[in-house]
Amino acid sequence: MTSPAPTSPAPASATAAPPPDSILIVDFGSQVTQLIARRIREAGVYCEVHPFGQAAAALAALRPKGIVLSGGPASVLDEGAPTVDPALLAANVPILGICYGQQALCAALGGKVEAGHDREFGRAEVRVEKLSPLYEGVWALGTDHQVWMSHGDRVTSLPPGFAVIGTSPGAPFAIIADEQRRIWATQFHPEVVHTPDGAKLYANFVHLICGIPATWTM
Secondary structure, three states, X not given: OOOOOXXXXXXXXXXXXXXXXXXXXXEOOOOOHHHHHHHHHHOOOEEEEEEHHHHHHHHHHHOOOEEEEOOOOOOOOOOOOOOOOHHHHOOOOOEEEEOHHHHHHHHHHOOEXXXXXXXXXXXXXXXXXXXXXXXXXXXXXXXXXXXXXXXXXXXXXXXXXXXXXXEEOOEEEEEEEEOOOOEEEEOOOOOOOOOOOXXXXXXXXXXXXXXXXXXOOO
8 A cells, every 4th residue: 555645835825824014005007016015125014916906805815004005097087997995995004095096095085186287297396395204204394305296187176184295386285194094195106216215205104104113024
């Protein structure tokens, strides 16, 4: 009688649970979504990127300490445009919306987004209008900083509870926040190199706002 062949152990990726402190990145189709993941991982925090259509399932599986909503090529004004899953808003964790993510947040929460204003693609200057943990220790009140804009639509009316904390000539709602609900959003892209301090903003989001220590590495 021959002994049964030994079974091989399952790959680590199939059995390992995600770290308890993680960030969920919801991808709305931006070409630079993977750069968001890179910035967060460089800050020593585990993250996963999931398509917007699978956001609720990813939220349940990952149980993240924070959520980032990426940019995307769509317009929230189009029929069938990607939307923010209500489960994300009900998760009671900090949220950071980027470009399309900002617009989708505002549309979901009762704000207004319009097309045909000042389309921007390229470098812009953002002025810090109010202090915020998003740029604590990075940007001072009243100072101007280079960022990278890439948008056609823009927010024209904020949802209840939100305030403008940063402005630019082409985007009066360049940075907005409802800090009571722990939601922040930017019209610009912090993840690209043309926003020189962007990596520091992501580090503040994951460390100061979400409370995740820089303990994860590849």
